Amino acid sequence: MREIVLPGDLISTNPKAAGSGTYVENGKVYSKTLGILDKNENQVRVIPLKGRYTPSLNDVVVGIVREVTSSGWVVNINSPYQAFLPSQENPEVKPNKKLNDILDIGDAIIAKVQNIDPNMRITLTMKDKMCNPIRFGRIIAINPARVPRVIGKKGSMIKLLKSELSVQIVVGKNGLIWLNGDRRKVSIAEEAIYLIEQEAHTEGLTDRIGEFIRRRKSDAGIET
Amino acid sequence: MPESRPEKLIIDGKRLDGRKFDELRPIKIEVDVLKRADGSCYLEMGKNKVVAAVYGPREVHPRHLQDPSKAIIRYRYNMAPFSVEERKRPGPDRRSIEISKVSKEAFEAVIMKELFPRSAIDIFVEVLQADAGSRTACINAASVALVDAGVPMKGILTSVAVAKVDGQLVLDPMKEEDNYGEADMPFAFLIRNSKIESIALIQMDGQMTKEEIKMALELAKKGAMEIYKLQREAIMKRYVTEEGIEVEEVNTDA
Amino acid sequence: MPEDALAEIKRDYVLSKLRDGERIDGRKLDEFRNIEIYPNIITKAEGSALVKLGNTQVVVGIKMQPGEPYPDAPNKGVIITNAELVPLASPTFEPGPPDENSVELARVVDRGIRESEAIDLEKLCIEEGKNVWIIFVDIHAIDDDGNLLDASSIAAISALLNTKVPASRFGLGEDYPLPVRDIPVSVTSLIAGSKYLVDPNKDEMSIGDYTLTISTNQKDYIVAIQKSGGYLLSEELFDELLEVSIRNARKIREIVANKS
Numbered sequence: 001m002r003e004i005v006l007p008g009d010l011i012s013t014n015p016k017a018a019g020s021g022t023y024v025e026n027g028k029v030y031s032k033t034l035g036i037l038d039k040n041e042n043q044v045r046v047i048p049l050k051g052r053y054t055p056s057l058n059d060v061v062v063g064i065v066r067e068v069t070s071s072g073w074v075v076n077i078n079s080p081y082q083a084f085l086p087s088q089e090n091p092e093v094k095p096n097k098k099l100n101d102i103l104d105i106g107d108a109i110i111a112k113v114q115n116i117d118p119n120m121r122i123t124l125t126m127k128d129k130m131c132n133p134i135r136f137g138r139i140i141a142i143n144p145a146r147v148p149r150v151i152g153k154k155g156s157m158i159k160l161l162k163s164e165l166s167v168q169i170v171v172g173k174n175g176l177i178w179l180n181g182d183r184r185k186v187s188i189a190e191e192a193i194y195l196i197e198q199e200a201h202t203e204g205l206t207d208r209i210g211e212f213i214r215r216r217k218s219d220a221g222i223e224t
Numbered sequence: 225m226p227e228s229r230p231e232k233l234i235i236d237g238k239r240l241d242g243r244k245f246d247e248l249r250p251i252k253i254e255v256d257v258l259k260r261a262d263g264s265c266y267l268e269m270g271k272n273k274v275v276a277a278v279y280g281p282r283e284v285h286p287r288h289l290q291d292p293s294k295a296i297i298r299y300r301y302n303m304a305p306f307s308v309e310e311r312k313r314p315g316p317d318r319r320s321i322e323i324s325k326v327s328k329e330a331f332e333a334v335i336m337k338e339l340f341p342r343s344a345i346d347i348f349v350e351v352l353q354a355d356a357g358s359r360t361a362c363i364n365a366a367s368v369a370l371v372d373a374g375v376p377m378k379g380i381l382t383s384v385a386v387a388k389v390d391g392q393l394v395l396d397p398m399k400e401e402d403n404y405g406e407a408d409m410p411f412a413f414l415i416r417n418s419k420i421e422s423i424a425l426i427q428m429d430g431q432m433t434k435e436e437i438k439m440a441l442e443l444a445k446k447g448a449m450e451i452y453k454l455q456r457e458a459i460m461k462r463y464v465t466e467e468g469i470e471v472e473e474v475n476t477d478a
Numbered sequence: 479m480p481e482d483a484l485a486e487i488k489r490d491y492v493l494s495k496l497r498d499g500e501r502i503d504g505r506k507l508d509e510f511r512n513i514e515i516y517p518n519i520i521t522k523a524e525g526s527a528l529v530k531l532g533n534t535q536v537v538v539g540i541k542m543q544p545g546e547p548y549p550d551a552p553n554k555g556v557i558i559t560n561a562e563l564v565p566l567a568s569p570t571f572e573p574g575p576p577d578e579n580s581v582e583l584a585r586v587v588d589r590g591i592r593e594s595e596a597i598d599l600e601k602l603c604i605e606e607g608k609n610v611w612i613i614f615v616d617i618h619a620i621d622d623d624g625n626l627l628d629a630s631s632i633a634a635i636s637a638l639l640n641t642k643v644p645a646s647r648f649g650l651g652e653d654y655p656l657p658v659r660d661i662p663v664s665v666t667s668l669i670a671g672s673k674y675l676v677d678p679n680k681d682e683m684s685i686g687d688y689t690l691t692i693s694t695n696q697k698d699y700i701v702a703i704q705k706s707g708g709y710l711l712s713e714e715l716f717d718e719l720l721e722v723s724i725r726n727a728r729k730i731r732e733i734v735a736n737k738s
Contacts, residue, residue: 051374
């Protein structure tokens with residue numbers, strides 16, 4: 001069973017091992033949040049069980065345009081901070097096109113966190129092959145703290161979903177997930193993701209999700 | 225002294241409610257009781273019944289309240305009109321304003337607010353039923369709600385009061401002891417790794433000697449450690465069942 | 479509160495001095511500023527005092543009138559303490575209803591008077607359960623150069639010491655002096671890490687609004703404590719400040735007694 005720690009729990013006496021979710025004081029490493037202890041020889045970190053999404057550099061996020069300005073778009077990325085996508089970071093921008101014809105309020109995008117200044121002013125870019133405006137498919141929301149589980153160890157969980165269901169999936173680090181493909185298969189993927197979120201910290205989850213998907217497919221009469 | 229004061233507050237070495245001098249009232253803590261809040265807690269401490277909610281870190285409105293270097297902490301202690309015998313007029317009175325201020329400051333010292341510049345962390349605590357020590361009950365509930373919200377903190381805040389009644393120091397005073405005692409002294413401590421690190425809140429009114437103050441501090445520390453264990457247990461219970469399975473509700477907002 | 483560049487510079491100066499155990503105005507760490515008390519300056523009030531604590535100035539006026547007692551204390555007079563931090567006293571004070579700082583200030587001053595039982599409230603009963611004297615203690619900050627709280631406490635008790643109960647105005651017999659039987663004194667210290675500065679001035683407060691106030695009565699009993707500000711207090715420092723506050727309060731009490 002994995003150990004759950006609370007803020008202030010002493011988790012290491014080696015400050016060099018301090019990883020995410022920890023803080024160091026007087027050479028001791030403490031947990032700074034409610035989470036699961038993840039400890040190996042080189043590193044100790046705390047994987048949060050709850051909490052809002054805090055952006056990090058190069059995170060892929062799914063965002064929704066909230067405002068169009070003369071120089072770009074203000075984007076809600078499901079965090080305490082709004083992000084800004086400057087017009088020059090969107091490859092679809094052409095001299096003769098108006099910005100709100102390219103992306104308007106309410107449009108969804110897949111973007112990457114390009115810069116974070118010390119005041120947590122966040123700049124996005126869409127100049128990456130993963131990045132796209134979202135014009136079809138579904139967006140679902142889960143607790144951002146559960147995102148690592150949806151991806152799985154070395155992407156194992158997401159690979160399972162994609163191969164069993166042949167749907168497109170982009171998991172935003174901010175807990176927003178884009179799904180696209182056959183309508184019935186997308187529905188099964190959605191159910192499976194909620195199940196992962198719900199049982200995020202149980203053992204043998206990948207196997208159980210595999211079984212779940214196969215059962216739902218046969219219920220729906222989908223070829224395996 | 226008013227007529228309703230009991231002749232004695234301590235009879236045969238026991239308190240009016242039968243407790244020993246260093247004994248807490250029964251405490252009940254439930255974690256994650258509100259759906260909309262990022263973190264929440266319901267807590268009973270004797271006859272006090274309080275519920276705490278945490279929202280954030282989130283955007284600050286109005287914007288001019290933003291601090292470019294850290295999150296602002298807001299704390300609202302509010303008593304429901306029906307929480308006391310004589311109906312309390314709704315809204316903040318001077319007592320609530322002061323309690324909110326000192327409680328907020330206690331949390332400011334333990335929340336890692338510099339991680340969230342320009343944002344706000346809102347802590348709302350409603351007193352549904354008040355006996356003595358509602359501010360300490362509220363801090364204990366707010367502390368659990370902050371952990372439940374995943375807010376980064378140096379440790380956990382735990383609060384308890386000590387009173388002096390009939391010349392005797394008693395832990396966690398109930399209403400009669402608070403009303404008719406000689407002094408009341410609420411504390412909150414930062415507890416880290418099951419150890420009391422420092423004082424995050426201290427107030428006192430009444431009359432005590434320097435020596436009594438020091439004894440009151442020791443008594444409060446003992447009580448705080450017991451409450452801390454209960455806070456811890458309640459959070460653990462919420463996130464681990466005996467089989468190690470997490471039992472959180474699914475978030476279905478799309 | 480908005481921080482300007484000036485406060486930043488002041489803070490560096492205060493902290494660098496403090497590292498050598500010194501203060502910017504040359505005082506010792508546990509030393510109060512000079513105290514001046516001017517009693518009876520408002521003749522329309524029942525009692526009053528202007529107090530200067532260094533450059534900090536506070537006026538307290540006392541007004542009294544008959545009124546209803548609290549139901550749980552039918553034979554006792556009532557004290558109502560109020561503080562106004564008027565915009566004239568500081569560039570950071572704003573007009574409007576009392577904010578949390580003025581509410582806290584008034585309540586801590588009130589606690590010192592009330593808990594020391596400085597006023598014999600039972601002597602202020604006119605008719606039990608119906609009519610008692612209400613004492614309004616109004617604190618008016620004039621110039622905030624730091625530690626308004628202690629200046630206000632000194633001004634409040636000084637004003638009470640020269641208060642006459644206005645009995646004749648209400649047809650209740652001859653005027654008589656308010657029965658004051660103790661002199662509560664508050665001592666506020668600024669906490670700077672493991673160090674403290676007693677009676678901080680405004681420039682010293684640029685370190686942060688981190689204070690501890692300890693009020694005592696003439697028997698050296700502690701009658702009120704208030705930790706104010708988002709900081710953590712060590713037990714060692716708390717113990718030390720108990721001693722320091724009792725010591726300073728004795729001196730201030732003597733000054734108050736002599737001036738009234």
